[in-house]
Amino acid sequence: MIIAERKPIDEIMAMLTGVKRLLLIGCKGCVTVCSAGGEREVEILASLIRLGRKKEGEPIEIIEAALTRQCDKEYVDAIDQWDGQYDAIMSMACGVGVNFIANLRPVATVFPAVNTTSFGGSQLQGVWTEQCAGCGNCILHLTGGLCPVARCAKSLMNGPCGGSQDGKCEINPEVPCIWQHIHDRLHRLNKGASLTAIMPIRDWSTAGHGGPRKTVRDDLTL
Amino acid sequence: MSDFTPDIRAFVCHYTSQQSCAAGAEGMVTDGFPANVRLARQVCTGKLKVSTLLAAFEDGADGVYVVGCPADTCHNAMGSQRAAKRVLAVKKALSELGVEPERIEMFHLERGLHPEFIATAQQMDTRIRALGAGPFKGETA
Incomplete structure (x- = not known):
């Protein structure tokens, strides 16, 4: 899933x-x-914003809602109400x-x-870790299902760097x-021998380096 | 001496507050429970939501506190631990808003400790009187 965390309150209050009158919508x-x-x-958050505004003596009206998703036009259209x-x-x-x-409501x-942080999973209750970088050219079949693009600090393709110590990364002893x-x-x-193959220099154009990515499925388009 | 009487809301565990509540509201006040502390008894403090605690401040509370079981012997296993985490979240949020985090507190009490239950309320009353009126008394939208 996409992992996110709430922005600091002072940043939110400054935006507002x-x-x-605020429409605060979750997903x-x-x-x-x-x-x-x-x-x-x-x-x-609605409660915190109201409290912050009460403290400043500038009350705010907040409509609270949550859409089924905010990444589909059909659901975003619910904002019209x-x-x-x-x-x-x-x-x-x-x-x-x-x-x-922003795309669908040009004058709003x-x-x-x-802050959207990563594609990850729940490692423990309340702890999420990045697992995928969405690079557009998956090599997990070559790396035992573990992603060096997202999970190696240097996104190395041919084994660890010299900073690997006791199974931990040099950037932080808590990072494997x-x-x-x-x-x-x-x-x-029993696939250790596959590690002798040298991976070629990676083409990062699928990772957004060639501009915003677009996926078109002719079997689904109308 | 200030004539400020704080509005304090207490969210208390059913079991921890049982003996005190048995005395009845008048009995508690007779025993020294501050009359300005409003009790909201919970089936378990673990059921409390962050938004419920914040709503008490929105409703005009100057201080809020939660009384639950001892962390390691909660009647519902981890209820009071969960409550403590939520109180901590509200403390952090109050700090972010530039408000004293001491306006909310978590207490863990053994079941049946009547004098300690009263003392906790008195402690919060003293603390909030010292802090003064809460900053959320602005005009409601």
């Missing part, structure tokens, strides 16, 4: 300077699962949701309430060296 997708921008977080009732929209979805609202002011794990795992699976 002058706004008297029931990824940000609900990672507890950053679902219905519960909308309720909490609040037309004329807000000065600005604040989205608690990932950056995709904020962009979609929209602010992000969260993913190349150590790839090595151990492939040997455990």
Whole structure:
């Protein structure tokens, strides 16, 4: 899922300077699962914004809602029901949701309430770790299912760097060296010999270095 | 001496507050429980939401506190630990808003400790009187 975390309150309050009626909308997708921008977080942030404004003596009206998703036009269109009732929209979805609202509502002011951090999973309750970089050219079949693009600090393609110490990365002793794990795992699976193959210089054009990416499925387009 | 009487909301565990509540509201005040502390009894403090605690401040509370079981012997296993985490989240949020985090507190008490339950309320009353009125008394939207 896409992992996000709420922005600091002072940054949020600064964005809302002058706004008297706010539409605060969460998303029931990824940000609900990672507890950053679902219905519960909308309720909490709305309360914090109101408290912050009460403290400043500048009350604010907030409409609280959560859309099924903010990355599909059909669901974003639900915003129409609040037309004329807000000065600005604040989205608690990932950056995709904020962009979609901006794309689809050209004259609406929209602010992000969260920082979108990574594609990851829940390692422990309350802990999420990055697992995928969305690079557009997956090589997990060559690395035992563990991604060196997302999980190696240098995105190395041919084994660990000299900073790998006792299975940990030199950037932080709590970060595992993913190349150590790839090595151990492939040997455990009797595929260690595959590590002798040299991966060629990587073409990063699929990773956004060739501009914004677009996926077209002719079997689905109308 | 200030004539400020704080509005304090207490969210208390059913079990921890049982003996105190058995005394009845008048009995508690007779025993020294501050009359300006409003009790909201919970089936378990682990059921409390962050938004419920914030709503108390929105509703005009100058201070809020939660009384739950001892962390390692909660009647519902981890309820009071969860409550403590949520109180901590509100403390952090208050700090972000530039408000004293001491306006909210978590207490862990054994079941049936009537004098300690009263003392906790008195402690919060003293603390909030010293801090003064809460900063959220602005005009409601």
